[in-house]
Amino acid sequence: MQPSIRDLIKKNKSKSSSVNITERVMPIILLLMASFSILVTIAIVFTLLRETIMFFTVVPIWDFLTGTEWFPFFGNDPSYGIWPLVSGTFTIAAIAMIVAVPLGLSSAIYLSEYASEKKRKIIKPILEVLAGVPTVVYGLFALTFVTPLLQVFIPSLPIFNALSPGIVVGIMIIPQVTSLSQEAMNAVPQAMRDGALALGATRLEVALKIVIPGSFSGIVSSLVLALSRAIGETMIVATAAGSTPRLGFNPTESIQTMTAYIVQVSMGDATFGSTIYYSIYAVGMMLFLFTLLMNIIASYFARKYREVY
Amino acid sequence: MNEKRIVIDDKKINRRRMYNKTGQVLFFLSTVFGMIVLATLLVRIFTQGFDYLNWDFLTSYASRRPEDAGIKAAIAGTVWVMGITIPVSLVLGVGTALYLEEYAAKNKFTHFIELNLSNLAGVPSIVFGLLGLTVFVRTFAMGRSILAGGLTMSLLILPIIVVASKESIRSIPQEQYEAAYAMGATKWQIIKTVVLPAATPGILTGAILSLSRAVGETASLLMIGAMAFIAYLPDSIFSSFTVLPIQIFNWAGRPQAAFQSVAAAGSIVLLVILIAMNSVAIIIRNKYTKRY
Numbered sequence: 001m002q003p004s005i006r007d008l009i010k011k012n013k014s015k016s017s018s019v020n021i022t023e024r025v026m027p028i029i030l031l032l033m034a035s036f037s038i039l040v041t042i043a044i045v046f047t048l049l050r051e052t053i054m055f056f057t058v059v060p061i062w063d064f065l066t067g068t069e070w071f072p073f074f075g076n077d078p079s080y081g082i083w084p085l086v087s088g089t090f091t092i093a094a095i096a097m098i099v100a101v102p103l104g105l106s107s108a109i110y111l112s113e114y115a116s117e118k119k120r121k122i123i124k125p126i127l128e129v130l131a132g133v134p135t136v137v138y139g140l141f142a143l144t145f146v147t148p149l150l151q152v153f154i155p156s157l158p159i160f161n162a163l164s165p166g167i168v169v170g171i172m173i174i175p176q177v178t179s180l181s182q183e184a185m186n187a188v189p190q191a192m193r194d195g196a197l198a199l200g201a202t203r204l205e206v207a208l209k210i211v212i213p214g215s216f217s218g219i220v221s222s223l224v225l226a227l228s229r230a231i232g233e234t235m236i237v238a239t240a241a242g243s244t245p246r247l248g249f250n251p252t253e254s255i256q257t258m259t260a261y262i263v264q265v266s267m268g269d270a271t272f273g274s275t276i277y278y279s280i281y282a283v284g285m286m287l288f289l290f291t292l293l294m295n296i297i298a299s300y301f302a303r304k305y306r307e308v309y
Numbered sequence: 310m311n312e313k314r315i316v317i318d319d320k321k322i323n324r325r326r327m328y329n330k331t332g333q334v335l336f337f338l339s340t341v342f343g344m345i346v347l348a349t350l351l352v353r354i355f356t357q358g359f360d361y362l363n364w365d366f367l368t369s370y371a372s373r374r375p376e377d378a379g380i381k382a383a384i385a386g387t388v389w390v391m392g393i394t395i396p397v398s399l400v401l402g403v404g405t406a407l408y409l410e411e412y413a414a415k416n417k418f419t420h421f422i423e424l425n426l427s428n429l430a431g432v433p434s435i436v437f438g439l440l441g442l443t444v445f446v447r448t449f450a451m452g453r454s455i456l457a458g459g460l461t462m463s464l465l466i467l468p469i470i471v472v473a474s475k476e477s478i479r480s481i482p483q484e485q486y487e488a489a490y491a492m493g494a495t496k497w498q499i500i501k502t503v504v505l506p507a508a509t510p511g512i513l514t515g516a517i518l519s520l521s522r523a524v525g526e527t528a529s530l531l532m533i534g535a536m537a538f539i540a541y542l543p544d545s546i547f548s549s550f551t552v553l554p555i556q557i558f559n560w561a562g563r564p565q566a567a568f569q570s571v572a573a574a575g576s577i578v579l580l581v582i583l584i585a586m587n588s589v590a591i592i593i594r595n596k597y598t599k600r601y
Contacts (some may be wrong), residue, residue: 033404106339134525136554140561145447194522202329234528295431
């Protein structure tokens, strides 16, 4: 009772037609999934844009971009000048970079030029853990440990200040600076190091005169990415920096960043459709544009160093 | 004359050696600094929160009195949100990665998708929160629900899952494909029977790592309106909710020192969960990843 050849061919044909359908349908489904990420970007830009335009129908865009006072909660006479929030954001970012750049680059040099394979295998996972600590825990750490510690040295430091969260944001981005810079340094060919060492250079000279110039654009890229993260960081500053929008760069005062303002409004009871409600989109738009610009600059430099080797 | 020059060179070499040694020590100390901070943070959070950490803390709801406060609702909320985020982000992420690695032609559109993904990865999470608030909470009228929170979180970690999945798929050697083609397999059959099984450990590792980021994520859910004072367990994906990090943030912001200790206790639980997730990811990576 074996099936005839004809039946077998028929069976195979019907099977292969169903195979054919999957072959044709799956790429389309996968393409749609891949296109979804573009939809997300469009949605982000569209929502930010729409609500920001609503905001600018109430508050003139010129006042927003040039104003130096940010008092949205002054019932009768609110003022929406973005600069205090921008200066707060950049105070935090500057302190963070002052902490993260020297420490992060030094450890990148150590890991890439000095450390043995064994030490690297111990150190890198520890840095990964440091990178994996949730920002809200860092915020608690800044508020209940770093601030009191700083107050020992600066007795006049208020509980909410820019210095403590700035330092902690810096600590948070150290692992990112280290791992991305180390990656760039690793891309420098070993032959170049060997050549310098053979000419009698010390490891320090190799690092400073061969490796860093050779991976310069990659290092710049990692620093710009880290800066972008410091600008977008929310929970640490919302916990420990206070909520006093203030124009200036004094790290020992309470300030407010763009992100912290958005958090403050979302936790309060700003009614849907009020000017304050729309203002968070305008601030979010600024934040989005800043970080987008940073990311574009970073990927420009990253591409440059990838082209070299 | 000759001897003198050698002596001078000696001095110079010694100086250069000294610089090298100093540099090495400085670089090493900078590396150690990060570890010291991590150790300080862990010890600090642990000693601060240890007194409040007990079985009651895990099984009671939030409270106005610090000694009665617990994280039952927060843990339940985290689990529910992950229940939405895991399937959505995995399906979308792996699908995108498969398309980019297996089907996409090297054209401008593909390049645009890749560029777009890397830019999305750099968007601050609070901006994703604004997106979720507008699109999910308002436009699709999901309200301040678990569903809205879970979907927002999926979008947030999507770029990370795509990158991890792509790397895992790319590491499959060409011979595997060729062998399958030689057996007469079609493209989709190869993906189903060769690519996905071989890439699964890598995808899982990446997925767990990005989910651990989602578990600790606060800002975007704060925008969605996850509340901190919830005295019931969610019963559907449309329930309002709170999650562990938001509960911690709420306690940390209170003026009483006791509540900050409660926040530290919550942080211990959060860190333990994250370390457990990371350990699982590392075990999968070490045990199941094939080396070709």
